[in-house]
Amino acid sequence: MTDISPVLDRADANLPSSLDRLFELLRIKSISTDPAYKPECRKAAEWLKAYLTSIGFTASVRDTTGHPMVVAHHDGASAGAPHLLFYGHYDVQPVDPIELWENDPFEPAVKDIGNGRKVITGRGTSDDKGQLMTFVEACRAFKDINGALPCRVTILFEGEEESGSPSLKPFLEANAGELKAEYALVCDTGMLDGKTPAISAGLRGLVGEEIVVTAADRDLHSGMYGGAAANPIHILSDILAGLHDATGKVTLPGFYHGVAETPDDVKAAWKKLDAASEAFLSDVGLSVPSGEKNRSILELTWARPTAEVNGIIGGYTGEGFKTVIASKASAKVSFRLVGQQDPAAIRESFRAYVQSKIPADCTVEFHKHGGSPAIQLPYDSALLGKAKVALSAEWPNPAVVIGMGGSIPIVGDFQKMLGMESLLVGFGLSDDRIHSPNEKYDLTSYHKGIRSWVRILDALAA
Amino acid sequence: MTDISPVLDRADANLPSSLDRLFELLRIKSISTDPAYKPECRKAAEWLKAYLTSIGFTASVRDTTGHPMVVAHHDGASAGAPHLLFYGHYDVQPVDPIELWENDPFEPAVKDIGNGRKVITGRGTSDDKGQLMTFVEACRAFKDINGALPCRVTILFEGEEESGSPSLKPFLEANAGELKAEYALVCDTGMLDGKTPAISAGLRGLVGEEIVVTAADRDLHSGMYGGAAANPIHILSDILAGLHDATGKVTLPGFYHGVAETPDDVKAAWKKLDAASEAFLSDVGLSVPSGEKNRSILELTWARPTAEVNGIIGGYTGEGFKTVIASKASAKVSFRLVGQQDPAAIRESFRAYVQSKIPADCTVEFHKHGGSPAIQLPYDSALLGKAKVALSAEWPNPAVVIGMGGSIPIVGDFQKMLGMESLLVGFGLSDDRIHSPNEKYDLTSYHKGIRSWVRILDALAA
Incomplete structure (x- = not known):
């Protein structure tokens, strides 16, 4: 581990310009499920290729039978550091019902929502353009200060995550040699709450x-x-x-x-998170858990x-x-x-x-x-242990290991096809309204997300 | 009863020009349920007023809080003949899904569909513009030959039948004196089959x-x-x-x-109509009666x-x-x-x-x-008896008295508010696709429908 405070400072200093870059990407209407937006999907891929190239990656847009992939490579500073594959997706959900949006979904803005909270508004801010850019901007901060990255990094961005990723498996198969790394990093998940970072170990x-x-x-x-x-x-x-x-x-x-029934010790750990789960329903105007009776909200959404x-x-x-x-x-x-x-x-x-x-x-x-199928990642790996320490150093509360309701099929494919363990870290919040009108991403998620990746990259290199 | 063959001949001779007139009315997009077509509804009302005026009626368009009414009056030749109120509606159903129409719903045409059948295609041909024009053209034929109508006739056309007739009751109340007649004639129902005219006595x-x-x-x-x-x-x-x-x-x-259970004698009469009811489902690609078990199709649609x-x-x-x-x-x-x-x-x-x-x-x-509420009209009135004879003279098979699945709320209002018995005669067929794409009205329904009203008007005057 090195002194990374100059890199963190640089991430802070870069924040305004990094928002300009993110906004350029957010303005591209890359709705993958609607054929009308096919050219916009390619435009998003080309934008990412150009930006990655500008910060020193060897980047390319790769055709598939659907929307293209973006693949980029960058060497690491030290031979002993692991090779990492970072995954994100540049496609977004449709925006209907459009009349419920308070702002144009494709004209992003930073909005003060009171209580000291600022959010970035627009489709794809949280899912997944804002998230993937936290990693890219962390790389940029390293490059700006050190002229190098602490680990060798391969980036894979796909454009079909919101429409079932039909091209992904064939692409991994055809390019296994190029994409195989030691670990995969996936940034498409959320925090437990605004102060508590989370690493997702179970995926439905x-x-x-x-x-x-x-x-x-x-x-x-x-x-x-x-x-x-x-x-x-x-x-x-x-x-x-x-x-x-x-x-x-x-x-x-x-x-x-x-x-299988969730193990008692896991249930016990989740019990400590009860306070956060209470707000889960009330935040969206509900109060009665639906679904299976006699199970907690966390169990219903993470393990059932x-x-x-x-x-x-x-x-x-x-x-x-x-x-x-x-x-x-x-x-x-x-x-x-x-x-x-x-x-x-x-x-x-x-x-x-x-x-x-x-x-x-x-x-x-x-x-x-x-x-x-569902995925269950190990609760006790070295990868997860290092990431936990790095995240805990950045946020007010220590990081927790959680289950996750959503599906990220890529994690299973990384495991089976490329033999890689994945680390799932993301900075979304439960009120981000992903897949809904008025999607947002907290400015703090974006800013401290970038800083979190700086810390994780550094921790993994050690 | 007089010799009406000159009037019937005139109806035959008028057929081509009467189609031109009907087509003008059909081209007006008077969809009452969609606020976007409000001006078209008024246009249809104005068209009817103008046409009725041209054949000697005193006609007017009357504003309501919704779409306007058309009211028209014409004296009868003999003081002993009953005063009749004829009702129809100029509004039509929406046309979606528009992509399923083989022809423009608002560009009517006469189409040969084989087996010697010609049909008039377009929205409103059967429900109800084609039907209401059978009566108006019967009046025209009388006027052309005799310069007079056999009975005093008041006409009421509304423009909200397809959207629940919200203005009708208030209008009947406010204009009871003007609209009250001896009998009401309603032309918004169907025949049993292409050869068998029907008088509807039960309405759901x-x-x-x-x-x-x-x-x-x-x-x-x-x-x-x-x-x-x-x-x-x-x-x-x-x-x-x-x-x-x-x-x-x-x-x-x-x-x-x-x-109540349907009386056994009525069920027995319906049993004779079984052949027609078999085609009822197969005509639309179905074979298994849904709904209540152990009841015939006629009972399910007419009496349950x-x-x-x-x-x-x-x-x-x-x-x-x-x-x-x-x-x-x-x-x-x-x-x-x-x-x-x-x-x-x-x-x-x-x-x-x-x-x-x-x-x-x-x-x-x-x-x-x-x-x-549902309506049950008497099975044995003088009105119904005369109409039955007149219809039986026009069509290959004798007229039958049937139930009806649909609702025509006006009949209840005529009964309760104006104390009038209604006669429900119409010439629609079960394959007319009313409310569906590719609505049509058989040319024979239109032509013999006009001739039928000539006969009924004459019969009621006697």
């Missing part, structure tokens, strides 16, 4: 399915046909309502196969599997009323997986269940969206 | 409700919150799925209060109450996938009523049921859309 998996139920071959008048003709919204409601039983458990046969309907549409949804029986109705359903749950088996069980509920004269189509 | 009532369920105060990430935060789509699915039991009956407490979800929306419904837990989800639900079912009591029962399913930290809003 994901299975996404879209189902489209078709009844009559046209929309029907509900006066003329109502009571005799199948209504696809009824069929769909029945399917979705049947996914959970009265205790909140998912009813699909075999769903809990591979789900779920079935959630993410979208539904059918029939007349405009202004006023239309007494129609729709021909089609559809829903997007996702499952969060834990432990050893098998994504393929769960998809199959879901499809069989849905099919069993379809009347003989109706049909259903399935569309697959993503599929990844 | 309607209660419409829109419900909006709100959970969190923003959209949430389903990875971060899934399993702990309430999902309004789950709540809504559960509510909608619970509306029917396993036998297809509606579960709301008190729902079947006032629902229903609960139908007409529209549902929540969460992400665009292309691709978004792992969001929505803040809100909403559904439009309508109930068709029969017998003595009380619309207010059913609305109340539904709201209480929905409210009972809302978790303590979530809320629901209700929006009322329409509410009218």
